[in-house]
Amino acid sequence: MTSWQIDFNGGDQWAVESLPEDHGIDFRDSEVRKYFVTSFDLCLKSQMVDLKAEGYWEELLDTFRPDIVVKDWFAAREDCGCTYRIKVHLVSARYTALATFEPEPVTIEQWNDASWREVSHTFSDYPPGVRHILFQHGGKDTQYWKGWYGPRVTNSSIIISPKTARNPAPPSAQPEMMRE
Numbered sequence: 794m795t796s797w798q799i800d801f802n803g804g805d806q807w808a809v810e811s812l813p814e815d816h817g818i819d820f821r822d823s824e825v826r827k828y829f830v831t832s833f834d835l836c837l838k839s840q841m842v843d844l845k846a847e848g849y850w851e852e853l854l855d856t857f858r859p860d861i862v863v864k865d866w867f868a869a870r871e872d873c874g875c876t877y878r879i880k881v882h883l884v885s886a887r888y889t890a891l892a893t894f895e896p897e898p899v900t901i902e903q904w905n906d907a908s909w910r911e912v913s914h915t916f917s918d919y920p921p922g923v924r925h926i927l928f929q930h931g932g933k934d935t936q937y938w939k940g941w942y943g944p945r946v947t948n949s950s951i952i953i954s955p956k957t958a959r960n961p962a963p964p965s966a967q968p969e970m971m972r973e
Contacts, residue, residue: 796840800929803834807931808941820866820909820947828868831875831943837931841884842951844924849953855921860954863894863916865930866947868909869901873942874935876900879912884925892919901944903936909947915954926951 799807808830812819820828829838844854853859861883869875878898882890894914928951934942 797829797838798840800837800839801835801931803836804832804933804943805940806832807836807838808832810941810945822948825948828945828947830941830945831932831934832941833934833937833939833943835931835933836943837878837929839927839929840949842926842928844926844953851924854923858917858919858921858923861916861919861923861926862913862950862952862954863926863928864911864913864948864950864952866909866911866949867899867930867932867944868907869905869944870942871905871907872903873938874901874903874905875932875942875944876935877930877932877944877946879928879930881914881929882927883916883919883923884927885922886924888925890927891923892916898932900935 809827810830811827812825845851863881865879867877876898880893880895883892885891894916896912896914899910899912928949930946930949932944934944936942
């Protein structure tokens with residue numbers, strides 16, 4: 794629940810609530826006891842992950858290019874609809890986006906089952922030069938109700954998979970700073 798940067802803090806801003814709270818259901822993992830919730834105007838938060846600081850070295854990222862799996866969980870309240878969005882960039886050392894996952898926003902209608910939904914994407918065979926991952930998510934409610942009725946988000950994750958790219962990058966595709 795830490796290390797997030799608030800990008801947009803609309804409506805009554807972001808809040809943290811405990812599961813299941815009003816008009817919701819428990820999360821499938823009993824270890825998860827809290828979630829972030831948005832308001833009636835757009836709320837977005839992000840986290841920039843420095844892969845080198847997390848122990849991943851340049852040769853691994855540029856030559857072997859392990860799969861990078863991003864996951865997020867979101868839910869609506871049963872009594873209020875919401876729109877959820879996610880955007881994930883694989884970013885170079887110079888903060889240029891090299892690959893992006895940004896599906897269309899998901900709108901859940903009012904009077905829904907409040908079930909938790911998973912969104913997942915695997916980056917494979919991405920270009921060499923990835924040094925950071927920028928993960929952003931959020932949304933807003935669809936009824937414009939004062940308070941925290943927008944999407945609930947929790948259990949976000951980034952997994953660097955031991956499975957590697959099917960086509961390792963040839964030496965000529967390496968960033969210039971890596972060539973000898």
